[in-house]
Amino acid sequence: MKSFRQRKEDVKQNNLSNQKQMSTTASSSSSLETEAEAEAETVYHSKDFKWETLKEEIENNPSYHYHLQPFHSPQHQHHQQDSKAWQNFHTRHSSGKFFKERRYLLKEFPELVNCGEGSKVLEVGCGNGSTVLPILRGNRNVIVYACDCSCEILERAKEFVGASDLASVQQRFHPFYCDFSATGFPKWLACDSCRSFVPQKQHGCFSDVDENDRTHSNDLDLLKKSDCCLGGVDFVTMIFTLSAVSSRRMPSAISECFFVLKPGGLLLFRDYGLYDMSMLRFEPGQRVGSREYMRSDGTRSYFFCLETVRNIVAGAGFVELELYYCCINLVNRRNGKSMRRVWIHGKFQKPI
Ligand SMILES: C[S@@+](CC[C@H](N)C(=O)[O-])C[C@H]1O[C@@H](n2cnc3c(N)ncnc32)[C@H](O)[C@@H]1O
Numbered sequence: 001m002k003s004f005r006q007r008k009e010d011v012k013q014n015n016l017s018n019q020k021q022m023s024t025t026a027s028s029s030s031s032l033e034t035e036a037e038a039e040a041e042t043v044y045h046s047k048d049f050k051w052e053t054l055k056e057e058i059e060n061n062p063s064y065h066y067h068l069q070p071f072h073s074p075q076h077q078h079h080q081q082d083s084k085a086w087q088n089f090h091t092r093h094s095s096g097k098f099f100k101e102r103r104y105l106l107k108e109f110p111e112l113v114n115c116g117e118g119s120k121v122l123e124v125g126c127g128n129g130s131t132v133l134p135i136l137r138g139n140r141n142v143i144v145y146a147c148d149c150s151c152e153i154l155e156r157a158k159e160f161v162g163a164s165d166l167a168s169v170q171q172r173f174h175p176f177y178c179d180f181s182a183t184g185f186p187k188w189l190a191c192d193s194c195r196s197f198v199p200q201k202q203h204g205c206f207s208d209v210d211e212n213d214r215t216h217s218n219d220l221d222l223l224k225k226s227d228c229c230l231g232g233v234d235f236v237t238m239i240f241t242l243s244a245v246s247s248r249r250m251p252s253a254i255s256e257c258f259f260v261l262k263p264g265g266l267l268l269f270r271d272y273g274l275y276d277m278s279m280l281r282f283e284p285g286q287r288v289g290s291r292e293y294m295r296s297d298g299t300r301s302y303f304f305c306l307e308t309v310r311n312i313v314a315g316a317g318f319v320e321l322e323l324y325y326c327c328i329n330l331v332n333r334r335n336g337k338s339m340r341r342v343w344i345h346g347k348f349q350k351p352i
Helices: 006-018 032-040 051-059 062-067 079-092 132-138 151-163 192-196 217-226 248-262 307-317
Strands: 120-124 145-150 172-179 233-239 261-274 288-289 292-294 300-302 319-332 336-347
Touching: 051 062, 051 319, 051 336, 079 151, 120 132, 120 248, 132 145, 145 151, 233 248, 248 261, 248 300, 248 336, 261 300, 261 307, 288 319, 307 319, 307 336
Parallel strands: 120 145, 120 233, 145 172, 233 261
Antiparallel strands: 261 336, 288 292, 292 300, 319 336
């Protein structure tokens, strides 16, 4: 068993080697971690090929036709099984070896750098902190709340962020447990009255947070100091998390994001796009819905087209600011094969 000091040193080394790597290549393994690695290493460019060209090619290739068949009765497992699958995933991959900082993120979402002092960000499904760390690094004035449905990965996130030597990180990083698609976000983020109307922080509204909830002690400390909810956040980042949620629960999951945002706040979105290479690797038996798949470990993956995202966010009340496919050609370092990756980029605003 490694001591905490050794573990922290491992994490530091890992962070350092991540910072040194600047490559647009990826391994051909289909594992989630390698996908994350490939995406994290992508330098900022998004138009290597036209999505319409890829679409035409896939739809005219008989070997891909099973991906396009209608799926009338989506198989669904209980939401507890969904989060259990992620908890098991993180337990199996607890080394943290695959931590990859998403360096491109601040270029895609410069608002995270330019926002005012004390701006609040909620990172949903934070994993090991790949998205949290560049935000904290890129803006010293920002406070990041980050949730995940796995306590184990929250511990890893704390280690990664803690090993980064960022100034006053304890005050600026607040991880907490939450299965947001099942229970919604805790009321200490935005209480019922703030959810319905948040012009400015209203003082004197008491949170109904249950202290028996599995919230992080930092958060409870924060609450005790203010005796009130936070009054919502300025940004919600959802980076490769919505695709992990059952498609049936997506509309309510996005509505939750809407409720915890302040008026004028932004939902910053990135996720798998329709006909991404990783979608085409799923076998027919792994389909659990239209454009929805389940890996052998029980974790889900959905592949979005622009219309689907547009409908879900509009249904929740958001105004669309940006929405497009990022189409990136990655080249396998070992065999030189190219892989066409498709990701969705979206920026949506809660009306003022
Ligand atoms: C593919 S990872 C993305 C991690 C991170 N956002 C990033 O940029 O690397 C998806 C994460 O969402 C978490 N997750 C999945 N379903 C969730 C849910 N219902 N509530 C909270 N977290 C969830 C998983 O545990 C996992 O850590």
